[in-house]
Amino acid sequence: GLPSRVRIHEVGPRDGLQNESAVVPAEVKAEFIHRLADAGLSTVEATSFVHPKWVPQLADAEELYPRLADLTGVRLPVLVPNERGLDRALALGARDVAVFASATESFAKANLNRTVDESLAMFEPVVARARDAGARVRGYLSMCFGDPWEGPVPPAQVVRVCRALTDLGCDELSLGDTIGVATPGQVAGLLTALGAEGIGPERLAVHFHDTYGQALANTFAALQHGVSTVDASAGGLGGCPFAKSATGNLATEDLVWMLHGLGIETGADLGRLTATSVWMAERLGRPSPSRTVRALSHK
Ligand code: HMG
Ligand code: MG
Numbered sequence: 001g002l003p004s005r006v007r008i009h010e011v012g013p014r015d016g017l018q019n020e021s022a023v024v025p026a027e028v029k030a031e032f033i034h035r036l037a038d039a040g041l042s043t044v045e046a047t048s049f050v051h052p053k054w055v056p057q058l059a060d061a062e063e064l065y066p067r068l069a070d071l072t073g074v075r076l077p078v079l080v081p082n083e084r085g086l087d088r089a090l091a092l093g094a095r096d097v098a099v100f101a102s103a104t105e106s107f108a109k110a111n112l113n114r115t116v117d118e119s120l121a122m123f124e125p126v127v128a129r130a131r132d133a134g135a136r137v138r139g140y141l142s143m144c145f146g147d148p149w150e151g152p153v154p155p156a157q158v159v160r161v162c163r164a165l166t167d168l169g170c171d172e173l174s175l176g177d178t179i180g181v182a183t184p185g186q187v188a189g190l191l192t193a194l195g196a197e198g199i200g201p202e203r204l205a206v207h208f209h210d211t212y213g214q215a216l217a218n219t220f221a222a223l224q225h226g227v228s229t230v231d232a233s234a235g236g237l238g239g240c241p242f243a244k245s246a247t248g249n250l251a252t253e254d255l256v257w258m259l260h261g262l263g264i265e266t267g268a269d270l271g272r273l274t275a276t277s278v279w280m281a282e283r284l285g286r287p288s289p290s291r292t293v294r295a296l297s298h299k
Contacts, residue, residue, distance in 0.1 A: 002262060003223060003228035005264065008231075009077075009205055009230065011249055012032070012235065012280075013029055015231075015237070015249055016233045016248070024284075027067070029060075033076070034068075035275075035279070036276060038272060041074070044074055045076075045098070046076045047060075049081075049089045061078070061088070065093075066092065078096070079098050081123075083125055083126055094135065096138070097135050097138070098140055099123040099127060100140035101116065101141050101161055103141055103143045103144055104149070123139075139173050141161055142178045145177045145181055145187075155193040158193075166199060174204075174205040175190065175204060179211055180210050180214065181212060181214075182208065183217070183218070184218055184221035201225055204222075205229035206222040208249065209247055210248060210250050210289075211247040232251065233252060234251070234273060235253070235277030236249065237249070254291060271296075274296045278293065
């Protein structure tokens with residue numbers, strides 16, 4: 001059956017804003033995150049400690065993170081690709097970090113300037129030191145279904161990198177459909193293949209971009225396989241600057257509409273979420289692509 005409760009891992013401030021051509025001021029980002037927390041989201045991915053030239057949109061992480069100090073009941077994960085990133089995050093008191101691997105060589109090169117195995121070697125001390133410092137570590141895996149350069153990605157290739165991230169000590173793995181091409185049968189197939197390797201749904205999250213409008217259907221397939229952590233982005237913001245054809249994530253509002261309709265608890269307040277996405281859309285100068293945001297804000 002379906003889970004009775006889903007933990008939403010909100011990625012709008014990170015995955016969403018990393019892809020905006022306009023750089024959003026730190027104070028607006030801080031207000032965005034506070035509003036998302038006020039809307040009942042318990043996990044809000046705040047920013048990335050990556051090279052500022054690679055992602056200028058998030059170069060203000062040192063300015064932003066201290067503005068979130070009052071959000072003590074909320075988990076505020078941050079992306080850290082390497083030890084330099086981890087040092088920056090730990091210096092600010094971060095307690096939730098994420099490394100981000102790729103199932104394909106092409107995206108590992110584009111996103112991290114490394115081969116898949118070189119990036120895993122880069123993450124090894126990051127995960128070990130983060131855990132020693134008492135932080136929880138999420139391992140993202142991109143291009144789990146299709147890759148813009150390589151086409152369809154064989155599940156065995158994904159399983160291999162999931163196994164490696166698990167062996168490094170990641171507490172949770174997030175399976176990314178970075179360019180939003182997956183369909184539900186592929187999701188079921190990958191979750192079955194991972195289960196056969198001893199990687200069960202309790203330590204998995206799903207991360208769907210909505211390029212082909214499949215993100216909700218894919219999420220439903222994952223729920224049927226026992227996954228109960230779902231990544232989503234308020235208003236459907238998002239994409240990836242290093243993967244052509246990536247669009248926004250599954251919109252948090254669309255996810256909440258479906259989950260509440262199914263009687264699944266999330267703790268989220270849909271009215272507050274929608275108001276936040278409308279507010280953010282005004283700041284970004286274009287409407288939210290979320291169908292639910294549009295429906296509720298035009299009432
Ligand atoms: P590189 O150029 O190979 O870096 O980039 P390097 O290790 O050779 O270091 C070069 C210089 O960068 C050094 O400075 C380092 O100190 C500095 P120098 O000695 O020359 O003066 N440096 C840093 N500075 C600040 N913070 C750091 C840092 N690291 C090195 N952390 C690197 C390698 C990994 C740094 C680069 O490729 C990078 O920053 N990549 C980040 C890409 C990124 O953020 N992508 C988006 C997130 S992933 C995503 O969106 C997918 C996801 O949503 C899931 C899905 O949808 O699939 C998660
Ligand atoms: Mg993403």
